[in-house]
Amino acid sequence: MMEVLQYEFMRNALLAGLLASIACGVIGTLVVVNRIVFLAGGIAHAAYGGVGLALFMGWPLTLGAALFSVAASTAMGAASTGRKHRADTLIGVMWAVGFAVGIVFTDLTPGYNVDLMSYLFGSILAVPSSDLWLMCALNAIILAVVCWYYKELSAVSYDEEFATVRGVPSRALHYLLMVMVALCIIMIIRLVGLVLVIALLTISPYMAEGLSKSLKSMMAWSVVFSAGFILLGLWLSFTLNLTSGATIILVAAAFFFLNLTTGNLIARRRKTVGNTLRIF
């Protein structure tokens, strides 16, 4: 195991994985408790439009994806606050359009682009050192913002109406959350690809939710779970020679179903015990 760390690409992959788990755990927690998983999926797929556009214009791909998904997230934020009952439809439309725009721009760009595949399925083993610095910066921004607005984010997520009465700017925070989700997705796209982004944003926070008594402990547990899944997935993909992104997700999924079934078993046993007690 240790000898693989001789390779720079492997060291970079591990670091990238750990950096991504921080963002995934923190932002994924907010995504899961606010029930905006579908919206996060929409942002991830709309980001592909940005990749295509950047490719066509000759811009750096990460920049294109970042601009596009921040714009998409703001639009989706508006859709989900303005016309709540139609939000899922509007998000679905943006999801599809963003993706289609990406494909058409790729068609219009001459030559075959191998790099594009890395945005669809991830390429954690090809993360350059410069990207690590970018990830550090994004992590710092996300952590700073979440710390600064922690009380408000927690209050709005739990009971938006009450928070608003107490003077919390809930709509502004909603948009802020959208932009942070977009930034976080840009970071994970490099690792597992946009197809599999959702799993990483949801599985760890879901498992953490049951263990936690506060949003911050849920975030901390999610970071730990995400880091575990990424490291284990990377190791398996290296030893079994499988695609890293897909392997990471399957590792996470295995733990998810294990958690689900054992959780159900415990709940059922508790229920049975409860019923028995009630009978006597």
Next chain:
Amino acid sequence: MGNTVVEVKEVSFSYNSHPVLKDVTFDIERGDFLAIIGPNGGGKTTLVKLILGLLRPDCGVIHVLGETPGKASHHIGYVPQSSHTNPGFPISVLDVTLMGRLGISSRRWGYTPKDREAAKEALQQVGMWNHRNRRIDELSGGERQRVFIARALSSKPEILFLDEPTTGVDAKGQSDIFHFLHELNRNATIAVVSHDVNVLSSYVKSVACVNQKVFFHHESEITPEMMRTIYHCPVELIAHGIPHRVLGVHEDHES
């Protein structure tokens, strides 16, 4: 301003051009214990949200303690319908109560000892201090409602609004809540929304019947006449804690 804490003047409000409240005018006096009753969809919750500044009226003026609703929100305690909270959200009883200190606390991260003291006091008042470290979703409906009351009290409000505080609470819990509100009424003005007329008891000092219009009564007596105006049919009434069965023949059946 004198003794008026809430002033509602010629207020109308509609959702998507569907009128909910029409030309509503009434005042709430300091020290009042107001019951806001009326049929479902009659506009009770909308009225409260207008006073809290969560909604803006189409026309008309609302003043709370002489200020616009948004500015006065620091003096208002609010207990929303419990169904509005996020189920499964990981938060402890103490942290929910501390939420009431938002906008008051001088600290960005965490809370000051003063905030914690206020939260402790509020939880002790409702008898939930011993449960402070439990997750809020582990509590029973009645216990959770008491925590929501504590959360509203932690800001030391002058006016307390409660929206259907007895939903999902058993009979014993309901009378506990009303007894407790009666105690609180010594220092604070209280307004309780309910679709359940039976909730009215000897604690209530005045009644606002809401069904598009607001009929304000400065006594807790509810007459069948009032009920007929707002419900358009005779209703079973219990007032002053003494059951007055007023079961009339439904008018629709007669004609």
